[in-house]
Amino acid sequence: MTTNQTMVKIILDRWEASVKQCDTLVNSLSDEQFQREIAPGKNRGIYLLGHLIAVHDHMLPLLDLGSVNYGELDKAFIESPDKAVSELPSVAELKAMWNKQKEDLKQKFDRLKTEEWFGRHTSVSEEDFAKEPHRNKLNIILTRTTHLTYHTGQLVYLK
Amino acid sequence: MTTNQTMVKIILDRWEASVKQCDTLVNSLSDEQFQREIAPGKNRGIYLLGHLIAVHDHMLPLLDLGSVNYGELDKAFIESPDKAVSELPSVAELKAMWNKQKEDLKQKFDRLKTEEWFGRHTSVSEEDFAKEPHRNKLNIILTRTTHLTYHTGQLVYLK
Numbered sequence: 001m002t003t004n005q006t007m008v009k010i011i012l013d014r015w016e017a018s019v020k021q022c023d024t025l026v027n028s029l030s031d032e033q034f035q036r037e038i039a040p041g042k043n044r045g046i047y048l049l050g051h052l053i054a055v056h057d058h059m060l061p062l063l064d065l066g067s068v069n070y071g072e073l074d075k076a077f078i079e080s081p082d083k084a085v086s087e088l089p090s091v092a093e094l095k096a097m098w099n100k101q102k103e104d105l106k107q108k109f110d111r112l113k114t115e116e117w118f119g120r121h122t123s124v125s126e127e128d129f130a131k132e133p134h135r136n137k138l139n140i141i142l143t144r145t146t147h148l149t150y151h152t153g154q155l156v157y158l159k
Numbered sequence: 160m161t162t163n164q165t166m167v168k169i170i171l172d173r174w175e176a177s178v179k180q181c182d183t184l185v186n187s188l189s190d191e192q193f194q195r196e197i198a199p200g201k202n203r204g205i206y207l208l209g210h211l212i213a214v215h216d217h218m219l220p221l222l223d224l225g226s227v228n229y230g231e232l233d234k235a236f237i238e239s240p241d242k243a244v245s246e247l248p249s250v251a252e253l254k255a256m257w258n259k260q261k262e263d264l265k266q267k268f269d270r271l272k273t274e275e276w277f278g279r280h281t282s283v284s285e286e287d288f289a290k291e292p293h294r295n296k297l298n299i300i301l302t303r304t305t306h307l308t309y310h311t312g313q314l315v316y317l318k
Contacts, residue, residue, distance in 0.1 A: 001292055003292075004162055010295075010301060134165050134168050150308040150312035153309035154316070
């Protein structure tokens with residue numbers, strides 16, 4: 001195994017373990033639990049679930065793996081804070097999206113070759129990437145992993 | 160910049176950004192806020208702060224950078240759940256430890272050379288490491304980073 005293969009494995013393993021940790025939680029919480037605020041006056045579970053799906057969806061264009069699938073979530077779950085938008089998908093709908101998305105992302109990530117992970121992501125120009133080679137696709141996985149664990153730490157309090 | 164240097168930068172940048180995010184929070188919360196439960200019946204802020212210091216302290220021997228400095232925290236903050244140990248350091252003492260530790264870890268990490276980050280951590284044998292080269296020092300930083308962001312997501316609810 002080359003060092004590059006090792007690095008891709010380390011970061012993708014951490015992403016997958018973090019998705020699995022959140023997935024176990026998502027599929028163990030009831031729809032009613034998701035409607036609750038995590039702490040008094042704070043975000044509801046449903047908001048964080050929609051937020052994670054929307055953020056993960058935007059990884060696709062960033063990684064040059066296609067366009068978003070759930071663009072209709074952006075307004076309520078990225079551009080707005082919780083409770084600013086009253087018409088939301090149901091928890092059951094969001095759970096179905098989460099479960100479909102996790103399989104879809106895994107398939108797409110599995111298909112990328114080691115060297116492709118070290119290529120630029122689409123929000124950095126070729127010119128800037130030449131100077132800043134750390135702005136690669138693997139870095140997108142890493143920042144989305146810490147974003148995911150941050151919110152998983154919050155969702156766990158719904159139990 | 161070699162690919163190995165890029166990978167070390169990506170992971171250490173993410174660790175440092177995560178420490179900074181938590182650090183801003185730790186130093187903005189009052190001692191009284193740290194005594195509160197994050198959500199009803201859940202961990203108190205003081206427990207999570209002590210837990211993070213103790214877990215980060217154990218990175219030193221794992222990375223072969225020396226022995227632990229705050230071993231006295233293990234019983235209350237790693238081996239026991241919150242409220243099982245009644246005699247805890249004060250929040251002011253824990254904050255002082257946090258602030259000292261963040262500088263100390265940064266100095267020690269900065270001194271490690273790129274290739275050393277790809278060497279084995281001390282809880283894996285040379286024999287196992289030959290077969291599992293992903294169990295390197297950089298991987299310790301990565302797993303502690305996601306652990307840190309998980310609990311930072313919780314601490315932020317103390318605000």
